[in-house]
Amino acid sequence: MPPSDDASLSFLERVTWLLRRQPHKIDYALATSATPLPSDAALGLRIGAAYCHAMETFQPTASFWDQSFFAAKRNIHDAMISGSVEAIEAVLINPAETSLFWGFDGPTKPPADAWADAETAPRDPHAFVLRNANATADWHRLYGIWLMDSLVSAGEAMGILRADYPEISLEMPRQYPGGLSVDEIIDRMDQMLGLGLQFPNPFPGELGLPSRRGIVSFRAIQALYQAWRIWTLAEGNPDFSVLEIGAGLGRTAYFARTLGLRDYTIIDIPMTNLAQADFLCRTLDPTEVSLFTEPRAQTNILPPFMLSRLDRSFDLIVNVDSFTEMSSESMMDYYDFARRHRTPILSINHEYNANTFREVYTRDSIAKATRYPYWPRRGYVEEVVTWRNA
Numbered sequence: 001m002p003p004s005d006d007a008s009l010s011f012l013e014r015v016t017w018l019l020r021r022q023p024h025k026i027d028y029a030l031a032t033s034a035t036p037l038p039s040d041a042a043l044g045l046r047i048g049a050a051y052c053h054a055m056e057t058f059q060p061t062a063s064f065w066d067q068s069f070f071a072a073k074r075n076i077h078d079a080m081i082s083g084s085v086e087a088i089e090a091v092l093i094n095p096a097e098t099s100l101f102w103g104f105d106g107p108t109k110p111p112a113d114a115w116a117d118a119e120t121a122p123r124d125p126h127a128f129v130l131r132n133a134n135a136t137a138d139w140h141r142l143y144g145i146w147l148m149d150s151l152v153s154a155g156e157a158m159g160i161l162r163a164d165y166p167e168i169s170l171e172m173p174r175q176y177p178g179g180l181s182v183d184e185i186i187d188r189m190d191q192m193l194g195l196g197l198q199f200p201n202p203f204p205g206e207l208g209l210p211s212r213r214g215i216v217s218f219r220a221i222q223a224l225y226q227a228w229r230i231w232t233l234a235e236g237n238p239d240f241s242v243l244e245i246g247a248g249l250g251r252t253a254y255f256a257r258t259l260g261l262r263d264y265t266i267i268d269i270p271m272t273n274l275a276q277a278d279f280l281c282r283t284l285d286p287t288e289v290s291l292f293t294e295p296r297a298q299t300n301i302l303p304p305f306m307l308s309r310l311d312r313s314f315d316l317i318v319n320v321d322s323f324t325e326m327s328s329e330s331m332m333d334y335y336d337f338a339r340r341h342r343t344p345i346l347s348i349n350h351e352y353n354a355n356t357f358r359e360v361y362t363r364d365s366i367a368k369a370t371r372y373p374y375w376p377r378r379g380y381v382e383e384v385v386t387w388r389n390a
Contacts, residue, residue, distance in 0.1 A: 018146055019378070019379060021164045021166070028148050040089075057303070105207030105249040126143060146218070150222070154375060155188065222377060239263055243260060247272075254280060
């Protein structure tokens, strides 16, 4: 049953506004992945070679990703171009002790200027969001509530859970007496998707909700929902081709592949390509993952300058948490590519920054769009742009 009095929820403070519903519990167990990664010198050298090739041509933009964030990760760059297997593996095997994932996933060590003591700082970046919203409560407790809220929201979106109806009751719908566990929700998702759903945790230090299928972290929930949205747009076509611009760790690509999509391309900056290559080569068949300069495969990871060299079109372009963080010029390059090929765009972004995706397509006479709140995370907008007379 949910907490029934305001006092029991008062500790949430501003975390309340991250949630879509009153919590049905206020204490959820968390778990941390602990299995160390085995050494894989061949994979490290492969990823290092792709990075070096990309950096030979890559031109940084005005985005903070290419400026302040790159400066904070300069030691990673130096390791990757060193040619030293030991230095490369030190970056790839234990990201909780580097800032490689900083800005898009965890575990990660914050840069020195982001935390008073980076050595003792939390390795999950969402701790910073929660401590900003409530500086006194245990952020782990708040995180469990936020994770479960996001998972339930994703379940409601997929239709495997009925939506809460707060006008009548703040309790879960009566079909779920006592609430549902993490495993029960994921089992329902798996039954609908029919894919043997797993949440891989290749890196030690990943924090999330424990389940029989792996630790369910915040970004994993978002990625599963995003892959489901792509899958619904694909309408069951396994050859449906996707170009994801700014793909974070590559989790959406992972879930899309497990859903059966076999033509997926990522374009991102070389520094983030490192993380995507490391994750996807450890969670998918590495022979089905192509890095820069390698022959095409089912999942392909490319740097930004390859956009102008692509001699093909796609069925869908996806951008999550990225367009509004780019320079205006970069966002327009991607938009113009989609417009030229009449490729639909699925955008999931917040509107806090100076640039918004809506400002781009509303100026375009041939663009038409749907726009609605994004289910699993408040503050984000989901927009699908298609083209008149396409």
